[in-house]
Amino acid sequence: MFRVRRRRKLVPPISYPYLKRKSKHQSRCITWINIALGALIPMMIGVGTIIIAIVNQNIEDKRRQQDQDLAYLTRLQDQQLADALYYQGVYKTYIEDISNILFKLNNSFIDIEKKMKYIRTKTLTALDELDWQHRSRLFLFLYETGLLSSSNTTNISLDLSGANFVNISISSTKRKKFHFNKLKLLSVDLTNASFIDCQFDQGADFSDSLMVDAKFTQSTFKCSKTYFVYTDPMGEIHIHFDRSNLERSDFTDTYLCDASFIGTNLASSTLSGITFQGWIKFQRTNLTEMELMTCLPCSKHKTHAPKQLRATIKSSFGVFKFIEQDGGYNQTQKFRDLKKSIRVHLTINLHIWCTKEEQKEKEEADDFMRKNEKAGYNIGRIALFCIRTGLGGLKFVETINLIDLCGGTVGNYRHSRYIYDRLRDVMAEEMKLKITEYLARMDPVLQHPVPFGITFDKVTLLKRSIQTTVLITFVDGVLTPIYLQSPLCKTELSGKELADK
Known part of the structure; x- marks a missing residue:
């Protein structure tokens, strides 16, 4: 077997000056980093301060703008109110002045012509100062007093040339x-x-x-x-x-x-x-x-x-x-x-035919409105008659049928007895409301309820009239009996005897 031999790399020796320069460079970098970190904190504080100041300034500007808008709206409303009061004052003064001239006899004008010239001057001046709403009212006032008509009673028309x-x-x-x-x-x-x-x-x-x-x-x-x-x-x-x-x-x-x-x-x-x-x-x-x-x-x-x-x-x-x-x-x-x-x-015949149809349509509409109004009056009178005479809903329907048979106008709506019952209930509620409002009046000076009196002559029950001997009031849950010393009305006495007693 063979073994591979690896050669080791030889590192050249590092000199001391090189290590010294490297250490000095690292210390310089650390110094600059410390300086940057030290400057970053005040810079962030300064930037944050500037941002907060800008935000506060924007908020203050918006608040100032809102205050200005509110002040403008307030001034605008005040100006509108002042203008309305001014227009009303001018219009009221004009109406009073012209009414005194037209309807009072003790005026200082020698003839009608001078009176019309004075009215013309006042009218033109008032029209230039008024708004369109008061001008419209003034126009109607002039017409209703006959000053805009070419055939008034004075035979002298009002010259309004140049009127606004x-x-x-x-x-x-x-x-x-x-x-x-x-x-x-x-x-x-x-x-x-x-x-x-x-x-x-x-x-x-x-x-x-x-x-x-x-x-x-x-x-x-x-x-x-x-x-x-x-x-x-x-x-x-x-x-x-x-x-x-x-x-x-x-x-x-x-x-x-x-x-x-x-x-x-x-x-x-x-x-x-x-x-x-x-x-x-x-x-x-x-x-x-x-x-x-x-x-x-x-x-x-x-x-x-x-x-x-x-x-x-x-x-x-x-x-x-x-x-x-x-x-x-x-x-x-x-x-x-x-x-x-x-x-x-x-x-053309077609145009003539269309015109006649248009005329018929207008006449039918006018006739329908007249009949409808007359039918409403008749139904109201029948209902009032039934209520005053104590008749019920069936008699109400029978009375309508009787009027219809006699040729009266009652319309084509089905007026049942239930309508009469509802009408009577609504009428009773309305009368109660009116009576309550009348009895609950307050004296404007004393701030107390105004006293009132109750008068009645007799009571009729089951078609029999009886004299009243006691009156019971029910106020705020309290029953109060009031005994009458003498009958309110003696039917066996004549009118002269009642007056003497």
């Missing part, structure tokens, strides 16, 4: 319907004004007025005469928008009759669902960029018309598109064709 009626809003509701008779508003500013579901009777004059973005949605401009058929002669024009600026105005679902638009700017206006009748006059009218105009009766009823009327009619029947027309030049051929098409449309 910007943003006023007059909207009818189910309980309040606004009717304006012979309204006269010449050369006024009605920018963004709204007349929603209003009715203008016996004419209206808006000539030379600024009415940009005005709204007459679902309003009705009545005719100067009654038109029975379309062959009737035209009436007189009594609705005037002459020379007014009605740019971007809205006449959606409006009924317009006997109206004049001479020199009117109707650019970009909306006439969807508008109904024209009578004499409509367009001369030098700007009708650029307008939307479609639809005949409302035809759009609602043309699909239900007889076949012989719909045989040659297109689906676009009753829809017209306005043609651009410059108000400063003569009418173009396209615009004249549009007016001719509208005139022809008014004479």
Whole structure:
């Protein structure tokens, strides 16, 4: 066997200077590490301090911003409250001043003309200082006092040219319907004004007025005469928008009759669902960029018309598109064709049939409302009669049937005796509540309940009248008997004898 012999590597001897240099280098590294570690702690403390300061500054800035926002909102609310009080003060002062001038006889005006000039000055000044809500109220006040009508009792109309009626809003509701008779508003500013579901009777004059973005949605401009058929002669024009600026105005679902638009700017206006009748006059009218105009009766009823009327009619029947027309030049051929098409449309049998159906629908709706209101009154009277006479639910139903047989209006709703019972219970609870509120009144000075008295003459039980000898009260769980020394009423005595005793 052979054995492998490995040679050992010989390491050269390390000299002492080399070891000394290495030791010195290591000690230098340790020194720098100690210095770095010593500097790192203050640096971390400094960085942490800076970060905390920045965070605190951000929190303080947010808090300051919140305080500023809260202060701004407070100032804004205070300003709004101050403005509201100011507007209310101006409006109240104006109403009191004008009311004293109109309704008090001992005023210092020599003639009516000077009085109207004074009212004009006060009105224009007040309108410039009020907001849109108080302007709307002031507008209604002027109309209700007859100052906006062209036929007032003084025969001298109020000149409101230049009046600021910007943003006023007059909207009818189910309980309040606004009717304006012979309204006269010449050369006024009605920018963004709204007349929603209003009715203008016996004419209206808006000539030379600024009415940009005005709204007459679902309003009705009545005719100067009654038109029975379309062959009737035209009436007189009594609705005037002459020379007014009605740019971007809205006449959606409006009924317009006997109206004049001479020199009117109707650019970009909306006439969807508008109904024209009578004499409509367009001369030098700007009708650029307008939307479609639809005949409302035809759009609602043309699909239900007889076949012989719909045989040659297109689906676009009753829809017209306005043609651009410059108000400063003569009418173009396209615009004249549009007016001719509208005139022809008014004479077509289908349009006449649709108009009659629309009239029938309105009459049926009005008749239904009248009958429903009358039926409600009758049912209420029957219920009150049964309650006062002590009748029950079956007698209530029998009375309704009797009224129905006699031709009275009671509606088609099934009024059973259970409805009568519920009505009687609700009425009793309401009476108890009212009596309790009356008896629980407090004297505002003494802060004690107000004393009250109870009066009754006799008690009827099982159809027999008896005299009352004792009265028992039950207050806060305590029974208190009160004995009566003498009967309250002696039926065997006459009225004179009762008065003597």
